[in-house]
Amino acid sequence: MQDIFWLMRKIFIETFRSKKNIILYLFFPLFGIAIAFIAFGQTHSQSLAVGIVNEDPGKITDETIDYLHTKTGIDVQALKRDKISEALTSGNVDAVITIEKGFAEGILRQHPGHITVVSIKGNSVTAMLKATLYQYMDNLVALSTAANGDAEQFTMMYEQYKQTEFGMQTTEMGDLSRQFNMTQTAIGFLIMIMMISASNLSEIILKEKQERTYYRLLASPITTKTYITANLLVNMIVMIIQFLLTLLILTGVFHINLGIPFWEICLVMLLFSIISVGLSLVIITFANSRSAVGALKNLIIIPTTMLSGCFWPYEIMPKVAQRIAEFLPQRWILKTLTQMQEGSAIENLYMNFLVLFAFALAFFLIAAYRFSRNNSTKNFI
Amino acid sequence: MHLQKCVSFFILKMIRLCMKRVESVNILEIQDLTKKFGDFIAVDHMSLSVAEGEIFGFLGSNGAGKSTTIHMITGLLRKNKGTIIVLGKNSEKSATFIKRNIGMVPQELAIYEDLTAYENVHFFAGLYGMRGKKLHERTVEALKFVGLEGKEKIYPRNFSGGMKRRLNIACAIAHRPKLIIMDEPTVGIDPQSRKYILDSVRKLNAMGCTIIYTSHYMEEVEEICTRIAIIDHGKIIAEGTKEQLKSLITDSKLIVVDVKSPEAVDLAAIQAIQGVSNVQLDDQTIQIHTELGVNNLNHLIAHFIQNGIEIRSLDEREPNLETVFLTLTGRNLRDA
Ligand SMILES: Nc1ncnc2c1ncn2[C@@H]1O[C@H](COP(=O)(O)OP(=O)(O)OP(=O)(O)O)[C@@H](O)[C@H]1O
Ligand SMILES: [Mg+2]
Numbered sequence: 260m261q262d263i264f265w266l267m268r269k270i271f272i273e274t275f276r277s278k279k280n281i282i283l284y285l286f287f288p289l290f291g292i293a294i295a296f297i298a299f300g301q302t303h304s305q306s307l308a309v310g311i312v313n314e315d316p317g318k319i320t321d322e323t324i325d326y327l328h329t330k331t332g333i334d335v336q337a338l339k340r341d342k343i344s345e346a347l348t349s350g351n352v353d354a355v356i357t358i359e360k361g362f363a364e365g366i367l368r369q370h371p372g373h374i375t376v377v378s379i380k381g382n383s384v385t386a387m388l389k390a391t392l393y394q395y396m397d398n399l400v401a402l403s404t405a406a407n408g409d410a411e412q413f414t415m416m417y418e419q420y421k422q423t424e425f426g427m428q429t430t431e432m433g434d435l436s437r438q439f440n441m442t443q444t445a446i447g448f449l450i451m452i453m454m455i456s457a458s459n460l461s462e463i464i465l466k467e468k469q470e471r472t473y474y475r476l477l478a479s480p481i482t483t484k485t486y487i488t489a490n491l492l493v494n495m496i497v498m499i500i501q502f503l504l505t506l507l508i509l510t511g512v513f514h515i516n517l518g519i520p521f522w523e524i525c526l527v528m529l530l531f532s533i534i535s536v537g538l539s540l541v542i543i544t545f546a547n548s549r550s551a552v553g554a555l556k557n558l559i560i561i562p563t564t565m566l567s568g569c570f571w572p573y574e575i576m577p578k579v580a581q582r583i584a585e586f587l588p589q590r591w592i593l594k595t596l597t598q599m600q601e602g603s604a605i606e607n608l609y610m611n612f613l614v615l616f617a618f619a620l621a622f623f624l625i626a627a628y629r630f631s632r633n634n635s636t637k638n639f640i
Numbered sequence: 641m642h643l644q645k646c647v648s649f650f651i652l653k654m655i656r657l658c659m660k661r662v663e664s665v666n667i668l669e670i671q672d673l674t675k676k677f678g679d680f681i682a683v684d685h686m687s688l689s690v691a692e693g694e695i696f697g698f699l700g701s702n703g704a705g706k707s708t709t710i711h712m713i714t715g716l717l718r719k720n721k722g723t724i725i726v727l728g729k730n731s732e733k734s735a736t737f738i739k740r741n742i743g744m745v746p747q748e749l750a751i752y753e754d755l756t757a758y759e760n761v762h763f764f765a766g767l768y769g770m771r772g773k774k775l776h777e778r779t780v781e782a783l784k785f786v787g788l789e790g791k792e793k794i795y796p797r798n799f800s801g802g803m804k805r806r807l808n809i810a811c812a813i814a815h816r817p818k819l820i821i822m823d824e825p826t827v828g829i830d831p832q833s834r835k836y837i838l839d840s841v842r843k844l845n846a847m848g849c850t851i852i853y854t855s856h857y858m859e860e861v862e863e864i865c866t867r868i869a870i871i872d873h874g875k876i877i878a879e880g881t882k883e884q885l886k887s888l889i890t891d892s893k894l895i896v897v898d899v900k901s902p903e904a905v906d907l908a909a910i911q912a913i914q915g916v917s918n919v920q921l922d923d924q925t926i927q928i929h930t931e932l933g934v935n936n937l938n939h940l941i942a943h944f945i946q947n948g949i950e951i952r953s954l955d956e957r958e959p960n961l962e963t964v965f966l967t968l969t970g971r972n973l974r975d976a
Contacts, residue, residue, distance in 0.1 A: 261769070262767065265763075265766050265767065269752075269755075269763050272755065272759070273752060273754045273755060276754060277754070470750065470752075470753070471746060471748050471749070471750040472750045472751065472752055474716055474746065474750060475744070475746060475750040475764065475811070475812075476767065477715070477716055478714045478715065478716055478739060478742070478744045478746075479739060479764065479767040479768060480736050480739045480740050480767065480768065480769075481767055
């Protein structure tokens with residue numbers, strides 16, 4: 260353990276002595292925030308035209324539509340089911356919410372659902388609308404639970420709730436979607452920087468081999484395992500600093516609403532850190548020299564990050580590209596974050612987490628296998 | 641019957657104890673060590689031992705297998721066969737113990753360009769478990785030892801080749817190992833740095849370190865080593881003090897001829913002259929090994945005159961390590 264700290268200390272000193280590295284590891288990730296501001300910086304966004312298809316008429320549905328009316332930043336208009344695509348393509352509406360049959364029933368039975376949202380403005384608009392609706396529906400469910408099936412009690416409590424909630428003007432809707440968009444842009448860029456940083460840090464292992472200090476280390480009581488562990492830990496720490504810094508500046512300095520509880524987004528990014536470090540180890544085990552790492556890095560990281568929709572909406576990519584993207588960890592990170600912004604509870608996303616864990620595990624297994632093979636063929640212990 | 645068993649057991653035990661005593665004097669014992677790279681045998685059934693307090697010279701030309709042997713001793717390379725015992729411990733069972741007690745100066749520089757001279761030594765010494773004040777003192781001491789005091793804060797990229805070599809040594813000695821293995825520490829450096837290095841080897845030895853010194857500079861080895869092994873094609877072809885080695889070739893002498901037009905020299909014809917055992921041409925110098933007691937100087941000179949080759953100088957040399965090496969490897973080559 261002492262040895263690990265000693266090695267980590269050296270890697271930190273060596274790495275952060277160079278100004279270039281400080282800029283790359285600590286300032287570059289924040290570039291994404293700047294890009295987000297350039298792309299979505301204007302505060303006065305146009306209000307959104309939202310069409311509502313009501314297929315479940317009744318008191319609760321009407322109240323829900325009324326609730327949407329009270330929100331600023333969106334203009335709500337009623338729409339017929341068969342007019343949806345026409346309204347969307349003509350640009351009369353930006354998004355359509357369909358309240359399906361069984362909506363009111365679902366709330367009373369404490370299983371909210373039966374809502375679909377379609378938008379031509381991309382993920383963030385859909386996410387924002389869903390988040391708003393689900394938040395409202397969850398409150399209704401809570402009231403219904405408290406009323407314990409008593410209709411009169413429910414109505415009374417609802418009226419009370421309506422007075423406080425409807426009267427309160429929180430964030431403007433358009434602004435919320437803008438903030439979700441900014442979060443996604445900043446994180447899309449952060450993802451690329453994290454992957455590049457991770458492979459740069461793993462490249463130190465190759466640098467040590469090339470400059471032969473590695474063999475000197477192995478001639479001391481240090482083992483390969485200790486050395487790799489130290490490198491890996493430094494790598495993880497840098498990753499964590501990168502995403503924490505970005506998220507803290509987004510929320511703390513610019514007061515951006517991420518649309519996801521802070522610790523939940525941290526959890527997802529932590530998982531991505533592990534994936535990045537794993538992939539970086541795979542890259543260096545396949546590269547024999549540092550220039551090969553550079554080539555592999557350019558060949559793997561940048562194209563896959565683009566394909567995953569880190570720089571532009573996934574929806575605008577051709578179908579083939581979308582299908583390929585399903586096999587990329589970055590896509591799954593973005594997907595998970597979008598679903599979380601839409602209001603999915605973390606426990607409903609176990610499938611996403613499973614996939615992300617599988618990526619991490621696969622990378623580490625490949626790296627471990629390659630390491631053991633390299634070591635035996637080169638005869639160096 | 642019972643008593644007999646007891647006595648024999650006791651005697652056996654005594655013998656083992658005595659053998660242990662003998663063993664413990666040797667800081668390094670190698671037996672039947674073999675290393676193959678594919679079909680190529682880099683180290684070929686090598687056996688040798690180094691006693692505590694020696695400066696043991698490891699002499700051999702390029703590719704002889706010196707570095708390969710050292711890498712197996714320091715645990716960097718797996719051996720194919722044989723045993724290595726350092727400080728009485730087997731390398732297979734006590735790898736970490738052995739690593740703790742060895743300081744290796746690698747043949748090629750292994751230092752961090754992005755750390756200062758002080759930080760380099762400090763870091764490597766810290767790998768052996770030292771921290772704090774003790775580590776600082778040892779670091780300063782090691783740097784002073786190789787004559788780099790006052791240069792602590794300088795980055796190696798601003799060092800001369802010789803200074804880098806000295807730093808390379810300092811990184812291996814700060815933890816005060818019992819056995820220091822230096823793999824060609826003086827390759828390509830200025831005379832001043834070379835003097836520093838040879839002096840520090842002597843000082844380290846005086847302080848009680850055993851040193852294995854690898855080189856292909858004969859003069860160096862001759863100057864500082866107490867015992868020498870000559871290694872060729874992965875085998876030890878001679879071993880002993882320099883006097884012992886020189887006495888190996890009392891049967892031959894070396895005639896060195898400087899000529900003006902080396903291209904006209906017919907080595908085969910010289911070889912055919914009576915008493916000549918080996919001929920080598922190096923630039924404008926011909927080295928002729930010839931049997932002692934055969935007076936063939938006239939024949940040799942006649943050969944040069946007949947072929948119109950102008951002799952610039954002719955010298956008959958006392959055997960030194962160089963002649964020993966040439967003679968031995970010459971024989972060895974012919975045998976192969
Ligand atoms: N990893 C390897 N794979 C294949 N062959 C190797 C390897 N390492 C060394 N060899 C070969 O083994 C032989 C001995 O090499 P070694 O480095 O031990 O020689 P050396 O005596 O140290 O020579 P030098 O004076 O050039 O350092 C050489 O022919 C070399 O090519
Ligand atoms: Mg060598």
